Amino acid sequence: MEKSPEEVHPVKAFGWAARDTSGTLSPFKFSRRATGDKDVKLKILYCGICHTDLHQVKNDWGFSKYPMVPGHEIMGEVTEVGNKVEKFKLGDKAGVGCLVGSCRSCENCSNDLENYCSKGIATYCAMYPDGTPTYGGYSDILVVDEHFVVRVPENMPLAAAAPLLCAGITTYSPLRYFGLDKPGLHVGVVGLGGLGHVGVKFAKALGLKVTVISTSQNKQKEALEHLGADSFLISTDQDQLQAAMGTMDGILDTVSADHPVLPLIGLLKTNGKLIMLGVGGKPLELPVFPLLMGRKLVAGSGIGGMKETQEMIDFAAKHNVTADIEVIPMDYVNTAMERLAKADVKYRFVIDIAKTLKADD
Secondary structure (H helix, E strand, C coil), X not given: CCCCCCCCCCEEEXXXXXXXXXXXXXXXEEEECCCCXXXXXXXXXXXXXXXXXXXXXXXXXXXXXCCECCCCCEEEEEEEEXXXXXXXXXXXEEEECCEEECCCCCHHHXXXXXXXXXXXEECCCXXXXXXXXXXXXXXXXXXXXXXXXXXXXXXXXXXXXXHHHCHHHHHHHHHHHCCCCCCCCEEEEECCCXXXXXXXXXXXXXXXXXXXXXXXXXXXXXXXXXXCCCEEEECCCHHHHHHHCCCEEEXXXXXXXXXXXXXXXXXXXXXXXXXXXXXXXXXXXXXXXXXXCCCCEEEECCCCCHXXXXXXXXXXXXXXXXXXXXXXXXXXXXXXXXXXXXXXXXXXXXXXXXXXXXXXX
16 A cells, blocks of 8 residues: 555655645645755755746646645755765755756766756655655755755845745856856846846846846836846837847846747847746747847756856855845745736745744644
8 A cells, every 4th residue: 555645754744735736735744754874954944936836736837746845945954964964064054946866977967967967856746766756845844965955155044045046046057157147248137027036136246237128117117226227128119129139148038928039039139149047838939030140049048056056055145146035924825826826926935934834734
């Protein structure tokens, strides 16, 4: 007979899980593995709500597994370490992002690109090599191999830093990899949501000129005055688009909804790069001629490897980059998901796990 989630491992755990495609989350008892030689056990303090969580609980992408405990923007405190752990000690503040495992031996892993390992293990909705499911951060504890845990600098506010473990690295990595990190370069950021607002902050911290590109005029003041963007462009305004043609070195497209990319390609200079970070419902329509006429590049980028994620957190601490958040109690999570679906959040919900997750719920 199959064991219940509570009996699979020796360490009792508690969280909130979705049971089916309704996506409704409710209290859930399960278990974590015992802390192994190279493992770190975390008491989870905060967990961000990523747009991926919303897609996954509703099985929008077709590969969800239930019961599912979402959450991959996790901040916590080390409460136990295995006897071969080298990087962490009791009481350290630490974070876990989208990955809890990889093969550690392929070409990608050897080049600090665990995020592109074909055997990468996602923090939730995946399987460990022993066949047991991974459960994410909407829970009280987590046990993770130290390689996939990030050290959090002392000066980082944990709640506001949590979204950096997904939204932060997703925008930081392409800026670095595609050479869009040189002071004075002009970068566009499409969409001012969870990813976009952090992308603007990292770009400004790197010394870039930043234009926010949006369909919504009412985000202009926020972009310019609060986030420090240099300019604002309405993507449906043909006059504004025409005036900005050929002015940008690169564009980070963070939008998850279906939208045309041809106008964005027009904004790029010769050798400009359009980096896709959001996933829409339909495949892109990508006209080739505008690419040829300027040797332009359309690329994709997904999170980052562990070395780069640590570099990102350290850079964020040094330059005071954090997410703009709304901290919520655990029992508000279903309402938060409904609001997230309507983009009714500035800009990231973060669950106060330590204070509001109660095992007797």
